Amino acid sequence: MIWGSMFAIIMGYLLGSFPSAYIAGRLLRGVDIREMGDSNMGAANAWRELGARAGIAVLVVDAGKGAAAMLIATVIGVPLPALLFTGLAVVAGHNWPLFLGFRGGKGAATTFGVLLTQLPYPVLILLGVALIPFALTRNVNLAGAFLFSPIAPIAWWLDASGALIAYSILLPCVVGLTHFITTRHTPAEVKERGIT
Incomplete structure (x- = not known):
């Protein structure tokens, strides 16, 4: 099972490295999304710079990467x-992709996909809650806080394992750290255009 575990982890990293926003930028506009907006290779920057449809497509693919990696690892039986x-x-x-000089996204959509496979009902309910502040403010960070902050307490309330509770804290912390680092360097004119 050691080899299966190693395969799953390496597969997860390589799958996460699939640069959906970069590919969308090249295909739709012939541009490098990393040179536009806040230079972030994620769904929010794709939405802002390439349009809503591209942003939604990138969001779905990035979340799908997280879910697919977990489902494959589960099938393997690790x-x-x-x-x-x-x-x-x-x-x-996703955050530090092998294929593009380790310049990636913030990991929110991919983290959503990962946690969706482990705590599906709470995550889906919290997604619905998070869409409300997003619709009102167009602020991804605020919506992410509504989505990820309650997950650990809910996991505890549902009698999830200690490992899963700790995990539901760790992954959002990674997202929060990358959001903090990236947002500090986001140009003011980008923030003023919404979807921050």
Whole structure:
């Protein structure tokens, strides 16, 4: 099972490295999304710079990467620690992709996909809640706070394992850290255009 665990983790990182926003920018506009907006290779920047349809497509693909990595690892039958490391690896691959000089996204959509496979009903309910502040403010950071902050308490309330509770804290913390680092360097004119 060691080889299966290693495969799952490496697969997770490589899958996470799939640069959906970069590909969308090249195909739709012939541009490098990393040179536009806040230079972030994620759904929010794709929405802002390439349009809503492109942003939604990137969001779905990035969330799908997280879910797919976890489902493949589950099918392989890796133990829980390896499964959780696979999720961390796919988020790391998205944030620091191998194929594009380790310049990626913030990991929110990919983290959503990972956690959706482990706590599906709470995550879907919280997604519905998070859409309300997003619709009102167009602020991704605020919506992310509504989505990710309550997950750990809800996991505890549902009698999830200690490992899964800790995991539901760790992954959003990675997202929060990358959001903080990236937002500090976001140009003011980009913030004023919405979808921040």
